[in-house]
Amino acid sequence: MTTSIDPPAASFKLSMLIYDTRYRSITFQTIALIAFLIFIGWLFNNTAQNLADLGKEPSFGFMTEQAGYDINQRLIDYNSQSTHLRAAFVGLLNTLLIAVLGCITATIVGVLVGVLRLSGNWLIARLMTVYVEMFRNVPVLMWIVLCMAILIESLPSPRDFRGETPEASMMLFDSVAITNRGVYIPEPLFSRGLGDVSVGGVFGISLDLIAVLIVLGAGLYGAAKIRKRADVIQNATGVRPRTWHTRLAVVFVPLIILLVALGFHLGYPALKGFNFQGGTHMRNSLIALWLALSLYTAAFIAEIVRAGILAISGGQTEAAAALGIRPGRIMSLVVLPQALRVIIPPLISQYLNLTKNSSLAIAVGYMDITGTLMGITLNQTGRELETVLMGMLVYLAISLSISSVMNWYNSRVKLVER
Amino acid sequence: MKKTAFIGALTVAGLMAGAAAAATLDDVKARGKLNCGVNTGLAGFSAPNASGEWEGFDVAMCRAVAGAIFGDGTAVEFVPTTGKTRFTALASGEVDMLSRVTTWTFSRDVDLKFSFAAVTYYDGQGFLAPKSLGVSSAKELDGATVCIQTGTTTELNLADFFRKNNMSYEPVPVETNAEGQQQYLAGACDVYTTDASGLAATRATFENPGDHVVLPEIISKEPLTPLVRHGDDEWGDVVRQTMFALIAAEELGITSANIDALSATPGNNPEINRLLGTEGNLGEMLGLSADWAKNAIKVGGNYGEIFETTIGENTAIGLARGLNALWTDGGLQYAPPFR
Numbered sequence: 001m002t003t004s005i006d007p008p009a010a011s012f013k014l015s016m017l018i019y020d021t022r023y024r025s026i027t028f029q030t031i032a033l034i035a036f037l038i039f040i041g042w043l044f045n046n047t048a049q050n051l052a053d054l055g056k057e058p059s060f061g062f063m064t065e066q067a068g069y070d071i072n073q074r075l076i077d078y079n080s081q082s083t084h085l086r087a088a089f090v091g092l093l094n095t096l097l098i099a100v101l102g103c104i105t106a107t108i109v110g111v112l113v114g115v116l117r118l119s120g121n122w123l124i125a126r127l128m129t130v131y132v133e134m135f136r137n138v139p140v141l142m143w144i145v146l147c148m149a150i151l152i153e154s155l156p157s158p159r160d161f162r163g164e165t166p167e168a169s170m171m172l173f174d175s176v177a178i179t180n181r182g183v184y185i186p187e188p189l190f191s192r193g194l195g196d197v198s199v200g201g202v203f204g205i206s207l208d209l210i211a212v213l214i215v216l217g218a219g220l221y222g223a224a225k226i227r228k229r230a231d232v233i234q235n236a237t238g239v240r241p242r243t244w245h246t247r248l249a250v251v252f253v254p255l256i257i258l259l260v261a262l263g264f265h266l267g268y269p270a271l272k273g274f275n276f277q278g279g280t281h282m283r284n285s286l287i288a289l290w291l292a293l294s295l296y297t298a299a300f301i302a303e304i305v306r307a308g309i310l311a312i313s314g315g316q317t318e319a320a321a322a323l324g325i326r327p328g329r330i331m332s333l334v335v336l337p338q339a340l341r342v343i344i345p346p347l348i349s350q351y352l353n354l355t356k357n358s359s360l361a362i363a364v365g366y367m368d369i370t371g372t373l374m375g376i377t378l379n380q381t382g383r384e385l386e387t388v389l390m391g392m393l394v395y396l397a398i399s400l401s402i403s404s405v406m407n408w409y410n411s412r413v414k415l416v417e418r
Numbered sequence: 419m420k421k422t423a424f425i426g427a428l429t430v431a432g433l434m435a436g437a438a439a440a441a442t443l444d445d446v447k448a449r450g451k452l453n454c455g456v457n458t459g460l461a462g463f464s465a466p467n468a469s470g471e472w473e474g475f476d477v478a479m480c481r482a483v484a485g486a487i488f489g490d491g492t493a494v495e496f497v498p499t500t501g502k503t504r505f506t507a508l509a510s511g512e513v514d515m516l517s518r519v520t521t522w523t524f525s526r527d528v529d530l531k532f533s534f535a536a537v538t539y540y541d542g543q544g545f546l547a548p549k550s551l552g553v554s555s556a557k558e559l560d561g562a563t564v565c566i567q568t569g570t571t572t573e574l575n576l577a578d579f580f581r582k583n584n585m586s587y588e589p590v591p592v593e594t595n596a597e598g599q600q601q602y603l604a605g606a607c608d609v610y611t612t613d614a615s616g617l618a619a620t621r622a623t624f625e626n627p628g629d630h631v632v633l634p635e636i637i638s639k640e641p642l643t644p645l646v647r648h649g650d651d652e653w654g655d656v657v658r659q660t661m662f663a664l665i666a667a668e669e670l671g672i673t674s675a676n677i678d679a680l681s682a683t684p685g686n687n688p689e690i691n692r693l694l695g696t697e698g699n700l701g702e703m704l705g706l707s708a709d710w711a712k713n714a715i716k717v718g719g720n721y722g723e724i725f726e727t728t729i730g731e732n733t734a735i736g737l738a739r740g741l742n743a744l745w746t747d748g749g750l751q752y753a754p755p756f757r
Binding site: 380382 | 501502505506509525526529530531550551559560561562563568569570573574576577578580581587588589590591592593597600601604605606607608
């Protein structure tokens with residue numbers, strides 16, 4: 001009995017697509033793919049057909065029409081005669097603002113709480129447990145609404161600052177006013193400012209801010225260089241030169257010179273008319289949303305940090321202690337750098353969650369992109385499909401950007417295996 | 419996951435649009451009840467009472483339409499909608515008609531593809547301010563913080579008003595009337611703006627209504643009108659003619675007290691006879707029974723009776739008829755002839 005090793009090429013039969021294991025999986029996958037594509041095509045076709053029947057063909061022309069409504073918090077110039085597109089952009093910047101503020105605060109609070117929850121101090125560890133469980137197990141919307149209600153109901157209104165014996169007064173040498181309409185803090189002003197530079201004619205960026213950032217960046221870079229040189233000297237000679245004063249000077253002296261040259265001074269808020277005028281106004285909606293989102297997400301981050309620390313074998317801590325390293329330094333030099341490898345991947349999804357949760361902003365009237373593009377614009381133009389699709393794309397783009405940046409960071413800190 | 423969400427959105431959009439095209443009157447009859455979109459809670463216009471039944475001016479309009487169709491004013495499913503969800507609810511077919519203090523505007527009529535039935539309440543946007551603010555005119559509001567419901571025409575009117583008078587303001591957007599009330603009472607905004615009727619309704623629920631005043635300026639025209647989808651004129655006619663029947667009934671002196679007597683036998687006023695179905699075939703033309711208007715009026719009385727029991731001067735809301743008096747009394751309410 002002989003067996004042929006190579007099947008004869010000519011003997012391919014159609015039935016082999018199902019009965020031959022070499023082809024079967026490909027056959028089924030092809031069928032599934034075709035069915036899936038037909039389903040998608042049907043959905044698209046059905047939607048387009050139904051919208052056409054309603055006389056509402058998808059179109060994005062409304063984005064260039066006049067918006068007609070005002071937005072309270074705007075990081076770029078905007079008024080009611082601006083376009084819907086610009087209103088959406090104002091909302092997008094507000095979303096990004098809350099996302100950045102929230103992620104930074106949540107990380108700081110989360111890491112602190114996570115570390116403290118492992119503290120040997122019974123009271124601190126239990127308090128942190130209570131914090132984590134309280135925030136983790138109540139929907140974030142409740143926290144947002146609660147924060148807002150507390151701010152509105154408990155703080156004095158601007159009226160209370162008035163009169164001979166006002167019920168409320170400003171804090172920190174009359175520079176900060178905390179009211180139930182928000183917190184007014186002094187704003188940086190430049191009497192010899194450089195003006196704005198226009199980006200594509202769409203919005204302006206303050207040249208003063210750019211100058212300050214450049215000088216600050218250069219200073220930090222210089223300080224890092226000095227520190228590196230100190231490392232080299234220490235490695236070569238065993239003696240570390242004292243550099244902290246030169247490093248401080250490199251960072252701050254040019255910055256102070258620049259600020260003086262630009263005529264830097266603070267603009268203080270003052271009660272004028274109905275409200276405080278001048279200064280930077282941080283609205284209650286921003287503060288409530290920021291607080292609630294940060295504290296809520298921090299509870300999750302705390303658990304992630306705790307898990308990361310516990311993942312590092314206790315032998316590492318003991319070994320470090322045996323070398324005479326102090327507990328605080330064991331945490332920052334030995335445990336946390338290794339724990340980061342475990343912490344970063346789940347941390348990415350917490351950042352994404354925070355950003356997406358910021359779409360609950362409308363609950364407190366914070367005008368993010370959900371409030372402008374998918375809220376008022378949707379209402380005034382009646383373009384549900386277009387605005388919601390655009391909003392989804394925006395969130396998708398933000399989320400993908402965050403995760404790509406964080407993935408890049410993760411690939412830097414992860415264990416290099418050979 | 420992202421893909422599924424996208425497909426999900428398209429599916430929803432597709433289904434929504436699919437439901438919109440059919441003949442609404444047949445659907446409503448087959449279903450046995452009317453789906454009516456109302457406010458989530460605005461005293462006097464639409465709010466559930468202590469026993470959970472919907473009450474108010476807008477609600478009475480829905481009940482009248484249900485009365486015209488089924489002869490039963492309770493055959494209504496009330497769907498609470500916010501300023502943001504109302505148009506989607508109507509366009510998607512979730513509700514058959516919307517009776518929710520909605521202003522009839524050009525773009526809603528033309529661009530959003532809705533048909534407005536008949537103006538049930540002529541309103542205008544005003545400002546509610548605490549007396550302690552010391553403001554007697556809206557022109558003095560430069561720099562004020564204004565609470566405003568998002569997704570309404572009031573937002574656009576407000577922007578226009580301050581722009582026209584060269585004043586600045588700080589809008590505090592709120593989602594519902596209840597939130598606006600909370601912020602206003604806590605002093606988080608100086609004034610609260612919405613339709614003057616809504617301000618009166620809101621003020622009526624305050625602990626000390628006397629401490630607050632509605633400023634004299636009315637900054638816009640707000641003809642509040644029930645509406646239906648474009649493209650189903652038969653259904654639009656049913657809603658529109660029901661509204662007109664209520665107004666005509668007041669004009670002709672038909673009240674819930676005398677309607678049974680008037681409809682028992684044809685009287686000597688042919689228009690009353692035609693309206694109540696004892697003469698002619700107006701009901702048949704609409705695709706309803708001959709006594710449709712009688713049933714509609716019997717639910718809550720004629721237009722004047724509905725007004726007086728829900729938002730009139732003897733209620734907590736305390737609105738005068740004003741522009742909403744009959745044309746014969748110098749108002750704007752006017753129904754075309756029933757013939």
